[in-house]
Amino acid sequence: MFRRSLFAALAVPAIPQAQERAVRVGGGLAAEAPQYAVALERGLFREAGVNPAVTNFPTGREAFEALVGGQLDVALMTEFPAVVGALRGQRFGVMAVLSRYTASRIMGRRRAGITETVASLAGKKVGVTVGTNTHFMLAGELAAAGITAEIVNAGPADLVPTLVRGDVDAIASFPSFYAGARRAVGADLAEIPVRGYQPTYLIAGSEAFLRNDAEAAQRVLRALVRGDAVVAADTAAAQAAVGRIAGRAQTADAIRENWGDYQVRTVLDAALVSLMQRQGAWLVERGAARGQESTVALMRAVVAEAPLHAVDAARVAL
Structure with missing residues (x-):
């Protein structure tokens, strides 16, 4: 090195x-x-x-x-x-x-009980690509809020479909997939601003x-x-x-x-x-x-x- x-x-x-x-x-x-x-x-x-x-x-x-x-x-x-x-x-x-x-998000479905706060993720199923920077982001937000969630591993391109199908309650995805999530989920989408990671x-x-x-x-x-x-x-x-x-x-x-x-x-x-x-x-x-x-x-x-x-x-x- x-x-x-x-x-x-x-x-x-x-x-x-x-x-x-x-x-x-x-x-x-x-x-x-x-x-x-x-x-x-x-x-x-x-x-x-x-x-x-x-x-x-x-x-x-x-x-x-x-x-x-x-x-x-x-x-x-x-x-x-x-x-x-x-x-x-x-x-x-x-x-x-x-x-x-500066605008990272965790996205979830309102019908699953997700709101615009990290606290609403407590006990929920959250999809993320394990071992990536989005996983780091999610772990930091959960730890800062003092809560735990069930982590569901999915590939980057699979996260929005898993949210649409209801396999998970929320997802922590790469920013390039935000627009797709908004289109696919529509008014049922809740977006949680990320505070601790850029x-x-x-x-x-x-x-x-x-x-x-x-x-x-x-x-x-x-x-x-x-x-x-x-x-x-x-x-x-x-x-x-x-x-x-x-x-x-x-x-x-x-x-x-x-x-x-x-x-x-x-x-x-x-x-x-x-x-x-x-x-x-x-x-x-x-x-x-x-x-x-x-x-x-x-x-x-x-x-x-x-x-x-x-x-x-x-x-x-x-």
């Missing part, structure tokens, strides 16, 4: 743009990372001296596995695969937070990429920082870029509806490390990482701050 001293050594002065660097990118996120979509759409990566070869993945976990397996230079994902990777001692570095989602979307680099091509890592982040400015200044253009990059995965209406629920800015901060430590502790408690301890130092060690610090030091607050 990387050590902080190694990451600090990666900082090198910016050099004039030279030949484009080919960078293998594991994508799949668009609405969750608008600055990435903008950078692709507007050619900001190429302007920064990067030639991105993008492979889309159904999940961030699969993108992360390709990253640590040497098939990618950088990957986009939530924080959860990075936490698992840190506990396993895998070699990678988190380069930046891209966004945070899914955090990251870009991470492989050990070899960060160690051997620090300038290319800076160029990737420079393009994303420029994408931040477009997202902040021209909402319509940014939404259009997300729609074109996302394709059928996100409708224009869904993009507009959920736009304000994301805090979009390319940064590195202590909140990320704290969240990763808490998730790691939860995984260790569940027996997912035997013999390991989740500490702030462990999670801090997989944050590769040097490239972003070289691009804009004000964006790093660890």
